[in-house]
Amino acid sequence: MADADDVLDLVGDIYDAALDPLRWPEVVGRAGQFVGGQVASIFSKSPIAGGGDVLCQSGIDPHYCQLYFDKYVKLDPATTGQYFAEIGQPIAVSDLMPQDELRQTRFYREWAAPQGMVDFISAVIDKSATTAALFGVFRYESDGLADNAARMRMQQIAPHIRRAVMIGRLIDLKSAQASAFAEALERMTCGIGLVDRLGRLVHANAAGQQLLDAGDPLFVRDGRLAARDGRTDHMLQDLIVRSGGGDAALGTGGTAMLMTSQNGLHHVAHVLPLTSRDRQAVGRAYAASAAIFMRRTMIEPPQSPELIATAYRLTPTELRVLLGIVEIGGVPEVACLLGVAETTIKTHLRRVFLKTGAVRQADLVRLVAGFMSPLAS
Structure with a gap:
């Protein structure tokens, strides 16, 4: 059993990998060992297209890895079940089908058995209408x-990997060194604000400053970064304070914030501590304790979101839960966003499913996408 220091060390390395992608193979391998397996991977695959790709792996035979995506991903009996799992929900192949049934499949006989694999446990870390990205560990x-x-x-461990992967996608750095971060900061297309332990804005890149100058949904008040919406601002300030306590202080709950501006545009913000490990160099260079990454979301209804509420007779809270699930993805993060228990979100989500006729979260993504403007870029 890994002790607390080992876990903290692993979590710290996961967040360092957000700024230094060369760390991912080693970090993924250690995360796999932590879960209880010898081989691990971050990958994406589609139950619809029957394809996929490896984003990062540790310990997998390259031949079998390529063979999986060239041939066996379409034969993998677990693909559909994995895709429909909730974000962050651990799910093993043995949860989806009995072992004796698995052993009879062509996938197992030709791909898994020759490698000595008996099970695979994974968690979805991101999802679109057709594809899921997973962190998985082979047993x-x-x-x-x-x-x-x-x-x-x-x-x-999966929430930390999800958080680091999503931030890494936004910034696409090649190194965690402060000089590399400073060089890349201004050319990043996502908005970035650096704050100290009191939430005071110490620096913003051009994209971040443009968002703040607009004053909605984020703005600067008395030198401090703040959100227009009171509930969102409370969550933002709480995350900033916890970031000052290091990686572990963030916990495994949601750290993505869905923000809606007065003109109806949606933004998502992610918080990354700069007080631990290699990220301390970046923090010291700017006297900052956290970085706030801000971006507009991909799905924008053509008119007011109330159109969706009217069409399906959703209450205001049910509408917020629906948009939160679509834009952020995870029940824990939506619970943090709305400031309620996860059980409450699940109750509202069941009502959304009932009213819309949706069965899975992927159905909700397609439902909201159907309200997009055909002129949207």
């Missing part, structure tokens, strides 16, 4: 089938 004969300990560890 061999010596590891046995995924057990409750593996599920608990996956649930513990």
Whole structure:
């Protein structure tokens, strides 16, 4: 059993990888060992197109890796179940089908068995209407089938991997060095604001300053970064304070904030601590304790979101839950956004499913996408 210091060390390295992608293979391997497997990967695949790609892997035989996406991804009996899992939910192949049934499949006989694999446990870290990105860990004969300990560890580590991957996608850095960050900061297309422990804005890149100059949904008040919406601002200030306490202080709950401006445009913000490990160099260079990454969301209804509410008779809270699930993806993050318990979000989500006729979260993504303007870029 890994001790607390080992877990903190792993979490710190995960966030360092957000700024230094060369760290990912080693970090993914350690995360796989933490969950309880010898081989791990971050990858994407589509149950609709029957394809996919490896984003990062550790320990996988390159031949079998290529073979999977060239041929066997379409034969993998777990693909559909993995896609429909909630973001962050640990799910093993052994949860989806009995072991004796799995062993009879062509996928197992020709791809998994020759490698000695008996199970695979994963968690979705991002999802679109057609594709899911997952962090997964392979289990061999010596590891046995995924057990409750593996599920608990996956649930513990997956939110940090998700957070780091999403931030890494936004900034696309080649190094975590302060000089490299400073050089890349101004050319980043996403808005970035650097704040100190009190929430005071110490620097913003051009994209971030443009967003702040607009004053909605984020603005600067008495030198401090703030959100127009009171509930969102409370969450923002809480995340900034917790970021000052290091990586572990953020916990495994949601750190993505969905913000809606007065003109109806949606933005998502992510918080990355700059007080731990290699990121401290960036923090010291700017006297900052956290970086706030801001971007507009991809899905924008053509008119007011109330059109969706009217069409499906959704209450205001149900509408916010629907938009939160579509834009952010995870029940824990939407719960943090609305300041309620996860069980409350799940209750509202069940009502949304009932009213819209949707069965899975992917159906909700397609539903909202149907309200997009055909002229949207």
